[in-house]
Amino acid sequence: MRKLIYISLLVFSVQNLAAQDLKPEYQKFIKTFIDNVKNGRKEAVANIIKYPLERDSPIPAIKNKADFLKRYNDIFDVTLKNEIIKSNPAKDWSQMGWRGIMLNQGSIWIDEDGRLISINYQSKTEAALKQKLISSEKGKLHPSIAKFKEPQYVLETSKFKIRIDDLGNDNYRYASWSLKQSMSEKPDLVITNGKWFQDGTGGNEHFEFKKGNYIYECHIIVLGEKNSPPARLIITQSGKEILSQNAKIVPR
DSSP: OHHHHHHHHHHHHHHTSOOBOOOHHHHHHHHHHHHHHHTTOHHHHHTTBOSSBOOSTTSOOBOSHHHHHHHHHHHSOHHHHHHHHTOOTTTTEEEOGGGOEEETTTTEEEOTTSOEEEEOOOOHHHHHHHHHHHHHHHTTSOGGGOOOSEEEEEEEOSSEEEEEEEOSSSOEEEEEEETTSOTTSOOSEEEEEEEEEEETTTTEEEEEEEETTEEEEEEEOSSOOTTOOSEEEEEEETTEEEEEEEEEEOOO
């Protein structure tokens, strides 16, 4: 759900910019994509995907062509296919600068090289799978943290294992363990009432959790410097940084 909120914010921001008319060379590969979807050419669609193709957490990302073909019908249901097939390349697809080319309000994004980079649509099949995975995940956690709306991230630094969950109503929870502990064990630290922040329009974001005069920040880095880590934990006390550790995002 947070991803959909982010997409809405992104679409709102790009709508404040002047959408550029689609160049003829872009219209050409958009027409080819529409035709391939219309005629059920799954292989042709799979060939233009930029992998991994992210899905709404905790649904795993689509790793490669074989994975995409296996899950094609779970994503491209009648509703999405109709939206694509009925679209007009000149009217319904917009070039949004460096962000790429989007269909309507951003349900599909394709880059200027003709690679499909994002599908921001969830079929009923994927929605059901998401709920099934969430239920399964809850059963593997310590009872004290088994209630939440949606999982967000599991991060690992050199010392800590950190779990971030959405409790609903803009309330996020931070739970942490020492690195060697399991999430089935009681967390060493739990902080609720955390907040989510969008950092620009490149996909970066961070979560902020407050406990007394301590602030725990978990940064997710999508767009950064060449050697930037995928995530970072920063802890401050009374405004002074006391810890900063790079982190990796752990697949669930």
